[in-house]
Amino acid sequence: MLERMPPPSKRTNDPERTKRDILEVAMAEFASEGYSGARVDAIAARTRTSKRMIYYYFGGKEQLYLAVLEEAYRSIRALEDQLDIASCDAREGLRRLIEATFDHDERNPNFIRLVSIENIHHGKHLKQNLQLRQLNASVIETLDGILRRGRDEGAFRDDVDAIDLHLAISSYCFFRVANRHTFGALFDRDLSEPKVLARSRAQIVEMILAWLAATK
Amino acid sequence: MLERMPPPSKRTNDPERTKRDILEVAMAEFASEGYSGARVDAIAARTRTSKRMIYYYFGGKEQLYLAVLEEAYRSIRALEDQLDIASCDAREGLRRLIEATFDHDERNPNFIRLVSIENIHHGKHLKQNLQLRQLNASVIETLDGILRRGRDEGAFRDDVDAIDLHLAISSYCFFRVANRHTFGALFDRDLSEPKVLARSRAQIVEMILAWLAATK
């Protein structure tokens, strides 16, 4: 088959692949440049298809961003499902959950950046999306279960609720990734360096456990 | 030309006021819209002067942003100077510093947002600015002093350094403000509400103190 290469160009239709391709490229672009900084043309250029398809499948820049945001949130669904929390005591279960959160944020800087970007825009896209809110409820339930068990075991204090706890854990894990650049520039400590990372990972666990163990 | 109304219009020259005016408006615009989302025309419109002056005094959009960023960082210089830390023990001194950090972030959402924005842009502007890095070193020195005193008093563990501690404190205070919108949308808790705020303020103090008191 000596197919004359580009004359008939051999186009193949693959809607699913095209959509996924656009989403992936768009995620990288939005995460890297912010919503306003992202360029539809730049996304199209890095896609195997054309700008036309972005509008064909997604409708526009804002809807594409919305799809990216949803995809990003969806990918972290039930982060805590894979953990075997039931089989250990509350402290150990919590330790695993904290480490999983830490590792997740570390491994998904694009997700972190998108959340930052969404907050810059006052969370107006997320607020529109009912579905996503429910996805995130599960981590609260998990934490609530751990907290209750910890109280029953006499290991945890009883005046900290699941949302307090989630705030404490995720703020640390999130900040480390989101503010890596300014923190690194100001304090000369590269938070992405393996040794620093491991140190932080241990410290957030210590911190939370010490807090919950405190007798007020 | 029947124009009689604003004949000479009584213009007054006041360079300093003009500059400050532009900076203030620009700070609000950048913080609200992000760097790419901010519009030079929008800034000019809300100023008592014209777009021409932005270029006259600052040179361009990017240099204006740079000036805004510098101004924002400079305004928090020596946050810890007003605290009387020397006159109390380490735990009390640290408590005051944490609360001051918390209150500062709470009162300066624009600063918080600008830092978020700067991180979206990989901190490239901050990295260029040597001056600003030194300004921020003071908080580390202060924390270092507290930590050392705490160890001498036998109240603090000795395997946590000042930068570890600063990371723990500022991540919590920062996240509460920076991610207020997505957090609120996902977990139905308005972090800016006075009661929630006071609760958080107490919790971050408890958390840090419990951590440092832990005997490893």
Add this chain to the structure above:
DNA sequence: GGCATAATGTACGAACTGGTACGTTTGCGC
């Protein structure tokens, strides 16, 4: 094989946006 529809490519346009050319006014030293 023919046809309807989904999928895709190309080229272009209208509006926006950062930046500037050009002219005018103010304030200050004398």
Add this chain to the structure above:
DNA sequence: GCGCAAACGTACCAGTTCGTACATTATGCC
């Protein structure tokens, strides 16, 4: 007053950017 530089206003331009009209090809179905 007078002159001159600093301070300021207006109108406009050129490049960019989102979005679309129009044409074309692939694919499933009978």
